[in-house]
Amino acid sequence: GAVVSQHPSRVICKSGTSVKIECRSLDFQATTMFWYRQFPKQSLMLMATSNEGSKATYEQGVEKDKFLINHASLTLSTLTVTSAHPEDSSFYICSASNSVHEQYFGPGTRLTVT
Amino acid sequence: GNSVTQMEGPVTLSEEAFLTINCTYTATGYPSLFWYVQYPGEGLQLLLKATKADDKGSNKGFEATYRKETTSFHLEKGSVQVSDSAVYFCALSQSGGSNYKLTFGKGTLLTVNP
Numbered sequence: 283g284a285v286v287s288q289h290p291s292r293v294i295c296k297s298g299t300s301v302k303i304e305c306r307s308l309d310f311q312a313t314t315m316f317w318y319r320q321f322p323k324q325s326l327m328l329m330a331t332s333n334e335g336s337k338a339t340y341e342q343g344v345e346k347d348k349f350l351i352n353h354a355s356l357t358l359s360t361l362t363v364t365s366a367h368p369e370d371s372s373f374y375i376c377s378a379s380n381s382v383h384e385q386y387f388g389p390g391t392r393l394t395v396t
Numbered sequence: 397g398n399s400v401t402q403m404e405g406p407v408t409l410s411e412e413a414f415l416t417i418n419c420t421y422t423a424t425g426y427p428s429l430f431w432y433v434q435y436p437g438e439g440l441q442l443l444l445k446a447t448k449a450d451d452k453g454s455n456k457g458f459e460a461t462y463r464k465e466t467t468s469f470h471l472e473k474g475s476v477q478v479s480d481s482a483v484y485f486c487a488l489s490q491s492g493g494s495n496y497k498l499t500f501g502k503g504t505l506l507t508v509n510p
Contacts, residue, residue: 288439316498325485325502326440375439377498385489385498387432387440 285309286378288388295366295395303361303391305376311356312378316385317349320373332359366395398423402486402501409476409508417471417504419460419486427488429453429462429469430498434483443471443484476508 285308295301305315314333318326330346332338332353340346348370350362359378363370371394377385403418421427428447432440444453449464458473469486486501 286439323503323505325500326498328497331497377440379496386442389439390437392437 284386286312286376286386286388288374288376288391290391291389292392293394295393297367297395298365300362300364301366301393303363303374303376303393305359305361305378305388307357307378307380307386310378310380310386312359312380313356314379315353315359316377316379317351317359317361318375318377320375320390322373326375329361363393366393368395371395398427398488398490398499400486400488400499400501402484402504404502404504406505406507409506411478411508411510412475413508415471415473415476415480415506417484417486417506419469419471419501421467421469421486421488423467423488423490423499425490426464427490429460430487430489431458431460431469431471432485432487432500434485434503436482440485476506478508478510481506481508 287306289304317329320326329344330338330340334353338351353359375390377387379385399422430445431443433443434440444455446453446462452461460469460471483503483505485503487498489496
């Protein structure tokens with residue numbers, strides 16, 4: 283149980299285009315979903331927290347207009363990287379939670395912007 | 397604010413060696429503590445957790461004990477295998493408003509040689 287999927291697993295896009303990444307909880311309802319960014323050989327940086335049906339809460343320094351987060355249902359959250367640039371290339375990981383203190387992580391999405 | 401400090405790697409061991417990865421934390425109140433493992437190219441998997449002082453989390457031969465007096469949660473395994481090669485993250489969870497956020501250490505790369 284507690285499986286979280288992400289799609290796509292890898293994406294390459296051209297500079298200036300937008301990319302959408304989906305995060306789904308497959309066998310449970312996620313009241314809260316989290317989006318992280320991980321740079322090579324570094325730890326995870328929390329970008330934002332989203333609760334179903336409400337606006338996401340962004341961490342300090344994360345541009346909300348660039349990283350659009352939608353949590354439309356209890357099983358789906360999306361992250362859209364708008365007008366992507368090479369510096370946005372990274373590993374994006376989502377997690378989903380249905381209880382306190384427990385987060386279940388997706389397998390991650392490798393974004394490369396050329 | 398909350399913080400997690402774990403020993404910097406990389407750590408290289410021979411198969412069947414004893415493993416210790418140190419982790420200490422700073423937090424107010426009583427956080428929950430976690431160890432996550434990340435295999436190459438994948439997301440994070442929960443390895444073990446402890447939610448209160450003196451609790452011992454264990455899984456797949458790994459153990460860690462929540463020590464409030466030393467604010468530590470060191471990861472140990474008596475005999476490592478090649479398949480244990482991965483990055484290990486220590487983390488704590490504490491309430492941040494209405495959500496429980498995870499704070500991660502920087503990760504420790506473990507390589508086990510046959």
